[in-house]
Amino acid sequence: MKLNVTSYGRLPTYAKCTRCKGKALVHLPSHHANFCNECFLVFFRNAVKRAMKLFPLRPRDPIMVAVSGGKDSLALWSVLTELGYYTKGLHIDLGIPGFSEASREASKQFARSRNLELSFYSLKDLFGFSLLDIRSRTHRMICSVCGMLKRQFLNRLAIQEGFSIVATGHNLDDEASRLMGNILRHRESYLAKAYPYLPAMPGVASRIKPLFRLESEEIRIYCQIQNISYVKDRCPFSKGATSHIFLESLEFLESKMPGTKRDFLFGYLETKRPPTSDETPGERCSICGAISYRNICGVCRIKEELTKRDGRIVKGKAT
Numbered sequence: 001m002k003l004n005v006t007s008y009g010r011l012p013t014y015a016k017c018t019r020c021k022g023k024a025l026v027h028l029p030s031h032h033a034n035f036c037n038e039c040f041l042v043f044f045r046n047a048v049k050r051a052m053k054l055f056p057l058r059p060r061d062p063i064m065v066a067v068s069g070g071k072d073s074l075a076l077w078s079v080l081t082e083l084g085y086y087t088k089g090l091h092i093d094l095g096i097p098g099f100s101e102a103s104r105e106a107s108k109q110f111a112r113s114r115n116l117e118l119s120f121y122s123l124k125d126l127f128g129f130s131l132l133d134i135r136s137r138t139h140r141m142i143c144s145v146c147g148m149l150k151r152q153f154l155n156r157l158a159i160q161e162g163f164s165i166v167a168t169g170h171n172l173d174d175e176a177s178r179l180m181g182n183i184l185r186h187r188e189s190y191l192a193k194a195y196p197y198l199p200a201m202p203g204v205a206s207r208i209k210p211l212f213r214l215e216s217e218e219i220r221i222y223c224q225i226q227n228i229s230y231v232k233d234r235c236p237f238s239k240g241a242t243s244h245i246f247l248e249s250l251e252f253l254e255s256k257m258p259g260t261k262r263d264f265l266f267g268y269l270e271t272k273r274p275p276t277s278d279e280t281p282g283e284r285c286s287i288c289g290a291i292s293y294r295n296i297c298g299v300c301r302i303k304e305e306l307t308k309r310d311g312r313i314v315k316g317k318a319t
């Protein structure tokens with residue numbers, strides 16, 4: 001069979017678009033579909049519209065988009081804008097040498113090219129320590145520390161800027177691999193939060209994941225068609241992260257049985273109801289006031305640990 005190897009996968013030269021019957025350029029095995037570029041964009045936007053219907057938002061609600069400079073969050077920002085939502089981007093410079101500079105530049109360049117508003121913050125200013133500082137001072141898993149800091153600061157900054165909705169670029173692969181990890185380890189409390197929408201509470205913005213129906217590869221294709229330049233490297237601090245191992249295992253299953261990832265995630269979500277605000281912890285951190293299951297929230301506990309350690313280092317030098 002003669003193959004037309006496009007950058008979007010292997011397609012026979014005569015393949016027709018499933019939607020308009022024109023020449024297909026995109027091959028999506030998990031959907032048993034081929035698309036021309038225009039129809040792929042319709043498919044992509046429909047997947048986001050379908051996700052947005054699941055979230056109890058009003059059409060005019062402003063959305064703060066958490067922008068990392070990677071393909072997912074830039075595609076998210078682009079598609080929400082195309083669908084007519086009012087958005088503002090928010091980028092946190094995490095202080096990861098080399099990677100953070102590139103991430104900031106990609107976010108800035110995208111905002112400039114589309115004439116979109118983007119706020120910048122730095123973790124060092126917000127928290128007193130960059131991710132590099134934290135990595136060199138603690139033995140904790142850096143990816144989970146980073147995730148916790150991002151969640152809390154994205155929320156705090158969105159509220160500070162007057163937004164009650166934060167959108168992140170988590171995609172189907174992220175959600176399916178996280179679900180796999182949590183099921184394998186029987187992490188019930190994490191499973192309770194395995195929903196692409198978390199409700200707002202006083203002082204807490206709702207969190208939405210509008211790309212949860214789209215695979216990583218579909219987002220890559222969208223960026224290519226829409227000419228979006230993004231940071232292609234993985235975060236250098238995430239090398240060896242267990243989330244990558246779960247993702248690779250799912251990729252293997254997907255390559256043998258296309259559609260496995262979506263069946264796994266969507267099948268699970270069908271058994272769940274959207275979480276309501278009374279199911280989330282009502283306790284507040286006694287230091288910073290953030291919603292927390294414990295008296296002191298995770299972020300303040302890390303800060304205490306880092307500060308104490310600093311104190312010991314300074315004392316050690318003086319004596």
Ligand code: AMP
Binds near residue numbers: 065072150
């Ligand atoms: P990650 O935790 O790197 O898998 O990223 C998940 C999502 O969090 C991204 O799609 C973004 O929406 C958001 N995000 C990650 N890093 C940043 C950052 N430095 N600033 C703002 N949002 C971020």
Ligand code: ZN
Binds near residue numbers: 286288289296300
């Ligand atoms: Zn706290």
